[in-house]
Amino acid sequence: MINVTKTYLPNKEKYKKYIDEIYENGWLTNNGPLVQRLEKRLAEYLGVKNIVLVSNGTVALEIAYRTLDLEGFVITTPFSFVATTSSLVTNDLLPIFADIDENTLNLNPKNIEKSITPNTSAILPVHVFGNACEVEEIKQIANKYNLKVIYDAAHAFDVKYKNQSVLNYGDISTLSFHATKLFHSIEGGALIINDDKLVEKARYLINFGIKNQEEIPHLGTNAKMNEFEAAMGLCVLDDIEEIKQKRKVVLAFYRQELKGLVKFQEQNENATENYSYFPIVFKSEEQLLVVQKALNNVQIFPRRYFYPSLDTLSYIEPKQVMPISRDISKRILCLPIYAELEPNMQDKIIEIVKKAL
Numbered sequence: 001m002i003n004v005t006k007t008y009l010p011n012k013e014k015y016k017k018y019i020d021e022i023y024e025n026g027w028l029t030n031n032g033p034l035v036q037r038l039e040k041r042l043a044e045y046l047g048v049k050n051i052v053l054v055s056n057g058t059v060a061l062e063i064a065y066r067t068l069d070l071e072g073f074v075i076t077t078p079f080s081f082v083a084t085t086s087s088l089v090t091n092d093l094l095p096i097f098a099d100i101d102e103n104t105l106n107l108n109p110k111n112i113e114k115s116i117t118p119n120t121s122a123i124l125p126v127h128v129f130g131n132a133c134e135v136e137e138i139k140q141i142a143n144k145y146n147l148k149v150i151y152d153a154a155h156a157f158d159v160k161y162k163n164q165s166v167l168n169y170g171d172i173s174t175l176s177f178h179a180t181k182l183f184h185s186i187e188g189g190a191l192i193i194n195d196d197k198l199v200e201k202a203r204y205l206i207n208f209g210i211k212n213q214e215e216i217p218h219l220g221t222n223a224k225m226n227e228f229e230a231a232m233g234l235c236v237l238d239d240i241e242e243i244k245q246k247r248k249v250v251l252a253f254y255r256q257e258l259k260g261l262v263k264f265q266e267q268n269e270n271a272t273e274n275y276s277y278f279p280i281v282f283k284s285e286e287q288l289l290v291v292q293k294a295l296n297n298v299q300i301f302p303r304r305y306f307y308p309s310l311d312t313l314s315y316i317e318p319k320q321v322m323p324i325s326r327d328i329s330k331r332i333l334c335l336p337i338y339a340e341l342e343p344n345m346q347d348k349i350i351e352i353v354k355k356a357l
Helices: 012-025 033-046 057-067 083-089 135-145 196-205 227-258 285-296 323-331 343-356
Strands: 051-054 073-076 094-097 120-124 148-152 172-176 189-193 279-281 332-334
Touching: 012 033, 012 227, 033 051, 033 227, 051 057, 051 196, 057 083, 057 148, 057 172, 057 189, 057 196, 073 083, 083 094, 120 135, 135 148, 189 196, 227 343, 285 323, 285 332, 285 343, 323 332
Parallel strands: 073 094, 073 120, 120 148, 148 172
Antiparallel strands: 051 189, 172 189, 279 332
């Protein structure tokens, strides 16, 4: 069976050495030495000033909202994983959607201003499939209206924009380190924060709001990464360049063989790629369903990322209609891509797609 991705598992003996270290010191959670080590190494590797590790990518978003004291309306994209929207709703924030660019699949900056009201506190764009947003244009809009910017960068691990990490843009960027991601720590996530004072606040918030034994200045939660997850992250980080290179080869072959048959996501020309996903857009949903069925029949399971469009969610009020997102979400499919995807299996996937088309 071939799924849309496969979790990368590092050398077992290397991982066991970290586990032995955990057993020896008895420190399992609460900002242990491996979490501290991983934070330092990730900050250096990614080229960011401050990184706060957390238990998953969804809680990273929630901590970001609380760190910035958001309230009211937040302008965001309807084309993303559901957590981008649901995390707003569960924090009493109202998602106001702005439609996407049909080529980049990111939130279209030209649709942001018309959605801004006196109740708007922030913009929440997503670097969809790791494709960098128009960060400079979004920054200009945010500055004009005095809005905060949080980037959902769940897919954008090690993406660079104009020779620096795209994670350095906005007030806060959040990452997901779920097992399905390019870089993972089994479960996990992170916040990238430039403001040192906000970093301090975020660290309180992920630990129940506790500052010390006598002070609890914030309403917090338990969002800490544990040592076993950090151990996995340290192992995967050792291999990340090899992982990226192998995925790059897979992605390049897909593009070569499927060019002209389907539409590809238009990449930001000022940014690098990290080869996290390979989405293709069909001419119609009917065409997609034919291809999907043909692949499923031989136990190959691509994924309809992202379907349905988030403006169709039943719990979103007021009702909003984003025609471009709805259209793209019905016609897009992510093909399997991971470091260990065998060439013969990729050949089979391509052959089935071509035949079905």
